[in-house]
Amino acid sequence: MNVLVIGGAGRVGRRVVAELAEHSDHDITIADRVAPGGATAAFVELDLADDVALARALADADAVVNTAGPFDLWGAKVLDAAIEHGVDYIDVCDDPAATQELMKRDPAARAFGVRAVVGLGVSPGLTNYLGVIAARDLDEVDSVATFWGDSREGMDLDEATRHADALAASFTAGRAAYTHLILQTAAEVPVWRNGEPVNERAWRTAYRVRTSNGETGVYRVIGHPEPVTMPQAITLRNCVNIGTVNVGTDRLMLPVLDRVAAGELTPEEAIADIAARLTEHPEDLVSESRGPRLPRLIGAVATGTAGGREQGIIVFPGGPVDGSMSLETARPAVVGVLRIEQAPVGVHAPEGAFDADAFLEHYAAIYWDGGETFLKDVAGPTALTVEES
Known part of the structure; x- marks a missing residue:
């Protein structure tokens, strides 16, 4: 699967890239305004204000992880483009107003057969x-x-x-x-x-x-x-x-x-x-x-x-969730990518996208050495x- 990480040079995005590389064999592309130093993943330059560049970045993607805030500015724009291009979508949005706007895209996502999970970080998530x-x-x-x-x-x-x-x-x-x-x-x-x-x-x-x-x-x-x-x-x-x-x-x-x-x-x-x-x-x-x-x-x-x-x-x-906030935010999004094909079509909050027990079991297997899920x-x-x- 080809995974595009928008904002992949940022604090959370870098963590998503690193965790995906460690726990999957997916092909990963970083999309950001400036390439991160020492990156091992592919890179495409992207300014989210540029509609053509966004469409080009999404062209070969199967799934996109959006870590680029503020989500009240960029969230709906990226989700709209993902839906248009038939690309499954995950983000870490923690803004309530932006979440309300993103959820309005549910009918369009269903029509295009796109799975979208909004707010899949540590909290929300x-x-x-x-x-x-x-x-x-x-x-x-x-x-x-x-x-x-x-x-x-x-x-x-x-x-x-x-x-x-x-x-x-x-x-x-x-x-x-x-x-x-x-x-x-x-x-x-x-x-x-x-x-x-x-x-x-x-x-x-x-x-x-x-x-x-x-x-x-x-x-x-x-x-x-x-x-x-x-x-x-x-x-x-x-x-x-x-x-x-x-x-x-x-x-x-x-x-x-x-x-x-x-x-x-x-x-x-x-x-x-x-x-x-x-x-x-x-x-x-x-x-x-x-x-x-x-x-x-x-x-x-x-x-x-x-x-x-x-x-x-x-x-x-x-297990513990007391590492850096960027790492703890990235990890649930990564598990979401690994499980994206199990999510229903449409735009969903975390609790509507995946079964709570199954998600936490998968999370614990990766990050808590298979220990207690809760x-x-x-x-x-x-x-x-x-x-x-």
């Missing part, structure tokens, strides 16, 4: 499958929350100072991930409330996830695709995605995000402001421990009833609770 597994043990599902990050409760001043300095340096470096973070925390974002889609201001509502062993973390609502797509696969009343930088930084960000929402700061100015606050006030990251940290950096929790009693189920990945905790009704902000 693995988190979607964990949410499906968490919900299936409940007779009635009240809420599903996918979550990511480590709230790092329990830092003393020395640890807080070290962490604040490192985090400020990361913010100052200006990675696109931080711009995305600001955009999806300073806005009205789509969530699922009381059985219907609504928009609500992100980062205001905080939730605590707690296992049966008392492992715990605090997370805040952030704009993400899971609440857009998962209610189509699971009958539930509420669905949110929640994340954290750490519990102290999450609180520190709130007034800055208010200024972004009011139009007083650009995302770039907000990033600089947050970095300065971290450097000047590391004591704001000091917090009391409320229990051990959760065993994985991502997971999903479902609450509802089982056997007539309130219940909460938390599901974590079977860890499930029957955590009770306090598995997910609203936290004082």
